[in-house]
Every structure is written in C-alpha cells, then in structure tokens.
Amino acid sequence: MGKIKRNERIGVMIRILTDRPNHIFNLNEFSELFSVSKPTISEDIVIIKDLMAEFSLGQIETVTGAAGGVKFIPKPNLAEVIPFIEEICNILSEPGRILPGGFVYMSDILYMPNMVKKLGEILAWHFIDTRPDFVITVETKGIPVAMATAEALNCPMVIARRDSKATEGPVVTINYVSASSKRIQTMSLARRAVKEGQRGLIVDDFMKGGGTAKGLCGLLREFNIDVAGIGVVVSTHVPSKKMVDDYKSIIILKEVDEETGEVIMEPASWLYA
Amino acid sequence: MGKIKRNERIGVMIRILTDRPNHIFNLNEFSELFSVSKPTISEDIVIIKDLMAEFSLGQIETVTGAAGGVKFIPKPNLAEVIPFIEEICNILSEPGRILPGGFVYMSDILYMPNMVKKLGEILAWHFIDTRPDFVITVETKGIPVAMATAEALNCPMVIARRDSKATEGPVVTINYVSASSKRIQTMSLARRAVKEGQRGLIVDDFMKGGGTAKGLCGLLREFNIDVAGIGVVVSTHVPSKKMVDDYKSIIILKEVDEETGEVIMEPASWLYA
Numbered sequence: 001m002g003k004i005k006r007n008e009r010i011g012v013m014i015r016i017l018t019d020r021p022n023h024i025f026n027l028n029e030f031s032e033l034f035s036v037s038k039p040t041i042s043e044d045i046v047i048i049k050d051l052m053a054e055f056s057l058g059q060i061e062t063v064t065g066a067a068g069g070v071k072f073i074p075k076p077n078l079a080e081v082i083p084f085i086e087e088i089c090n091i092l093s094e095p096g097r098i099l100p101g102g103f104v105y106m107s108d109i110l111y112m113p114n115m116v117k118k119l120g121e122i123l124a125w126h127f128i129d130t131r132p133d134f135v136i137t138v139e140t141k142g143i144p145v146a147m148a149t150a151e152a153l154n155c156p157m158v159i160a161r162r163d164s165k166a167t168e169g170p171v172v173t174i175n176y177v178s179a180s181s182k183r184i185q186t187m188s189l190a191r192r193a194v195k196e197g198q199r200g201l202i203v204d205d206f207m208k209g210g211g212t213a214k215g216l217c218g219l220l221r222e223f224n225i226d227v228a229g230i231g232v233v234v235s236t237h238v239p240s241k242k243m244v245d246d247y248k249s250i251i252i253l254k255e256v257d258e259e260t261g262e263v264i265m266e267p268a269s270w271l272y273a
Numbered sequence: 274m275g276k277i278k279r280n281e282r283i284g285v286m287i288r289i290l291t292d293r294p295n296h297i298f299n300l301n302e303f304s305e306l307f308s309v310s311k312p313t314i315s316e317d318i319v320i321i322k323d324l325m326a327e328f329s330l331g332q333i334e335t336v337t338g339a340a341g342g343v344k345f346i347p348k349p350n351l352a353e354v355i356p357f358i359e360e361i362c363n364i365l366s367e368p369g370r371i372l373p374g375g376f377v378y379m380s381d382i383l384y385m386p387n388m389v390k391k392l393g394e395i396l397a398w399h400f401i402d403t404r405p406d407f408v409i410t411v412e413t414k415g416i417p418v419a420m421a422t423a424e425a426l427n428c429p430m431v432i433a434r435r436d437s438k439a440t441e442g443p444v445v446t447i448n449y450v451s452a453s454s455k456r457i458q459t460m461s462l463a464r465r466a467v468k469e470g471q472r473g474l475i476v477d478d479f480m481k482g483g484g485t486a487k488g489l490c491g492l493l494r495e496f497n498i499d500v501a502g503i504g505v506v507v508s509t510h511v512p513s514k515k516m517v518d519d520y521k522s523i524i525i526l527k528e529v530d531e532e533t534g535e536v537i538m539e540p541a542s543w544l545y546a
Binding site: 005006007008011012014015016019020021022047048051052055057058099100101103105106107108110112113114116117139140141143144147151154155156157158159161166167168169187190192193212 | 278279280281283284285287288289291292293296308320324325327329331351372373374376378379380381385386387389390413416417420423424427428429430431439440441442462465466494
C-alpha cells in the first residue's frame with residue numbers, strides 16, 4: 001500500500017481505538033502500521049481528541065509512562081442521555097406491559113443490542129473511577145447490560161448462577177433473602193472466576209428491595225473482593241429503603257397500577273447533574 | 274462550529290457508522306450534521322469504503338432505494354480470524370481446565386467482552402445472508418456471544434428460559450431431550466418476544482449431542498418461526514452425528530482426556546475457506 005494520508009490515518013485510528021474501549025494502544029503500533037514517525041502520530045492523536053470532543057463521540061485519553069499510549073473512553077453524549085432514557089421510559093410505559101404481580105415486561109429493551117450498549121456505557125462512565133477489575137451479575141436478565149458495561153470498561157464479566165453447574169468447577173455458594181418474597185435463595189460463583197483482592201462492580205437489570213444486590217455483596221465478601229459499586233437499569237421508588245445503601249439506577253419506576261394499566265417511569269435525577 | 278474539513282468528516286462518519294453495525298444511515302443525516310452537500314458526502318463515503326477495505330476494518334455498503342443510505346458491516350479481518358481462534362484454542366487447552374465429567378472450563382473466554390465481540394462478528398458474518406430477524410439462545414452461557422452476534426446483525430436477541438418467570442408474561446414451554454444425559458428438560462419463550470413468520474438464528478456456546486439446538490428448533494416451530502441457522506462457539510468432534518444436521522461451530526473440541534488432562538481443540542475447517 002502507498003503512503004497513507006493524514007485524513008486516512010485519522011479514520012483508521014478512530015476505528016481501531018473505538019473498537020476496543022479503554023484498551024491502551026501504544027503509539028508505536030500506529031507508527032508501524034502507517035510507516036510514519038511517532039511525533040506525526042502524536043499530532044494525529046491531538047486532532048482525533050479534538051474531533052471526538054467536538055462531536056461528542058467519546059473521549060480520547062493519553063496515558064503516560066512505560067505502558068503508556070492512547071485509549072478511547074466511551075463517554076456518553078450527555079446531551080443525548082436524557083432523551084434516550086426518556087425514550088426508554090416511554091416504551092416501558094406503553095399499555096399492555098404490566099404482568100400479573102405488577103411486573104413490567106422489559107426483556108425487549110434489555111436484550112436490544114443498541115439500547116443495551118448505551119445503557120452499559122452510561123453505567124461504565126459513572127463507575128469508571130471506581131476502577132473495577134470485573135463486572136458481576138446474577139443470571140439472567142442483567143447479563144446483556146453487565147456485558148455492555150464490561151465492554152465499555154474493558155474488563156471481564158462474571159455471572160453468579162442460581163444453581164451450581166458442572167461446567168463451572170468448584171463454586172462458592174451463599175444463601176440470601178429476597179427482599180420482596182422473603183424467601184431464601186442461593187447463588188454460586190465459580191472459584192476460578194475471580195481473585196482475592198480484586199474489585200467487583202455489581203450490575204443488574206432491576207432492583208426492588210435490593211436483596212439480590214445484597215446477596216451479590218455477600219458473595220463477593222466470601223472471595224475477599226471489594227464492591228466497587230452497584231448499578232442497575234431500573235429501580236423502584238418504593239420501598240425507598242433498599243437492603244443496600246449505595247447504588248445508582250438509571251431509571252426510577254415510580255408507579256405500576258395493575259387496575260388502570262398505568263406505568264410511570266422517569267430518568268434518575270443524578271443523570272441531570 | 275466552523276467548517277468541517279474532509280479528514281474530520283471521515284473520522285466522524287467512521288465513528289458513527291461503526292458504532293451501529295448494519296444500521297442504515299441516510300446520507301441526509303451526514304449532510305445536515307456537517308452542512309455540506311450530499312454529493313460531497315457521497316465522495317466521503319467512497320473514500321471511507323476504500324479505506325476500511327484496505328485496512329480490513331469492515332465493509333461499507335451503499336443501500337439504494339427510498340430507505341437507502343450507507344451501512345457498516347463488521348466483516349471480520351480474515352487474516353486475523355484463524356490466529357485469533359488458534360489463540361482461544363490454546364487458552365482452552367491450558368492444563369487445569371478439565372472439570373469432573375470431562376467438561377472444559379470456558380466461562381472466562383465466553384464472558385470476555387473483546388473476545389466475545391469477535392466471536393459474534395464471525396457468526397454474524399457467516400449467517401448475515403440468512404437474514405435473521407432475531408438471535409435466540411437458551412440461558413445462560415451462550416447469552417454474551419448471542420448478544421454480540423445480534424449486535425453485529427443489528428437485530429434483537431431473545432432468551433429461552435429453563436423455567437418460566439413472572440417477568441416474562443405468557444410463555445410457550447416445550448420439553449426436549451438432552452442428547453448426552455437423555456433427560457427430559459424444558460425451555461420456555463415469552464409469547465411477546467417474537468412474531469409468527471420471523472426468522473430466528475440459534476446461537477449457543479457449546480454443542481455436544483445437539484439436543485439443546487434441536488429443542489430450540491422445536492420451540493421456534495411452535496411460534497411458526499423459521500430457523501435461519503444454528504451457530505455455536507465450540508462443538509465436540511464426537512458424536513459426529515448430532516441431533517441437528519445443519520450447524521456451524523467455530524471451534525472443534527477433538528479430545529478431552531481426564532486422565533492426562535489433555536484437551537485438543539482446533540479451528541473449524543470452514544473458517545479456512
């Protein structure tokens with residue numbers, strides 16, 4: 001291939017950087033790819049940084065030091081976050097979503113890749129400074145958003161199972177109490193999934209009483225792992241006192257009226273900050 | 274903001290296009306974003322197309338017609354697919370991965386975002402011409418790769434559950450026979466998750482006898498949904514006769530020796546085509 005022009009280098013680098021969020025690329029990699037000097041690549045990076053900022057397409061960060069380089073952080077476009085969450089609230093408030101028991105059907109949103117990706121990026125952006133080593137969820141409905149969060153953070157995801165499985169090897173199992181049903185439940189995590197001293201970010205689709213999140217905290221404690229944070233997509237307004245104190249949810253479920261079929265959801269107030 | 278230069282437009286468009294695979298962007302959107310004419314955007318697109326092809330960063334396709342525009346297809350870099358799959362085979366063949374019963378521990382790979390993303394892109398690229406309306410998997414371990422496949426195809430994912438849940442609403446439940454254990458198992462799919470006449474792509478992490486895939490085919494039949502294809506990450510060499518005829522797996526598990534601890538895995542032959 002012939003000499004690559006600056007505009008081409010910029011396009012290629014944006015593609016490579018954004019394809020792998022939070023991964024540090026050494027400038028030598030780009031220098032070799034395009035057969036140009038490192039100072040030239042550094043100039044390109046400055047242009048990319050400004051361009052991404054100007055169009056709210058995410059953040060480019062230069063990392064200094066021996067393992068240094070440049071990385072892309074999928075900073076959500078803040079002007080679009082509230083309208084996006086409002087759109088989800090509108091969809092989830094459509095008639096016919098209320099299920100017996102007052103549940104709201106949310107699986108279509110929770111399993112729609114382009115929506116889940118943005119939800120994961122919102123959680124990742126909020127928790128990035130807590131420096132989690134992994135994202136943990138309990139099966140099943142929170143897995144896609146946990147995965148999207150882990151992708152944005154460039155860390156592994158791990159899944160606690162409701163039953164222990166032969167494909168997981170030795171597990172640690174705990175009992176916990178569901179806040180709503182008061183029933184004893186169990187969850188298990190493979191011993192080899194995580195390491196002592198790591199930090200785990202808890203992500204789930206839904207929180208009512210907080211029993212599951214508290215269960216996950218207890219499970220991590222068994223592994224001597226610190227909880228970096230707790231993030232959920234939807235939490236209920238009632239009960240306001242959850243079994244965990246410190247959590248962030250993107251959407252607040254204010255009301256579900258099984259009689260009238262009315263659902264009231266709204267973006268959490270911290271999103272406006 | 275001032276007048277945007279071509280090199281900046283190219284960078285921004287690459288970021289926007291690749292952030293949402295297989296979504297058709299109307300050229301007017303870009304024309305308005307940059308305040309330049311549509312023919313200028315068309316010229317930009319030609320440059321982007323060539324650039325992406327030259328660096329094997331995916332495929333840009335122009336879609337004609339009223340709903341036309343331009344889209345990004347995450348075509349895997351074919352020169353990197355075999356080395357990437359060989360790397361996974363090497364990791365999965367490391368000592369200590371064999372679990373009682375001859376299972377191989379694979380969860381770390383299956384839950385690692387950057388690996389899963391590439392696996393999903395390989396499956397999506399293979400099945401894209403089957404035009405699936407959604408990707409379906411059965412909980413739990415196949416969910417991340419099913420999600421990655423759905424993201425690359427720009428379609429929803431749906432999850433069949435082992436038990437029916439109150440949060441899914443009315444479900445259709447079937448029984449099926451696990452090929453290995455010969456035990457009767459059940460799986461359920463929410464009625465509202467899919468629509469009659471659609472096409473579903475089955476994706477899972479592992480196939481031994483093919484009982485689960487056959488079960489998913491039966492489940493889709495209850496909804497009058499055609500099977501677009503069956504794709505799995507790992508399938509076993511033995512038994513060579515599976516309960517489904519037509520499937521593609523990325524990796525073949527040739528041998529697991531519980532005595533010696535040896536695991537032999539290799540990339541499937543179709544990947545070399």
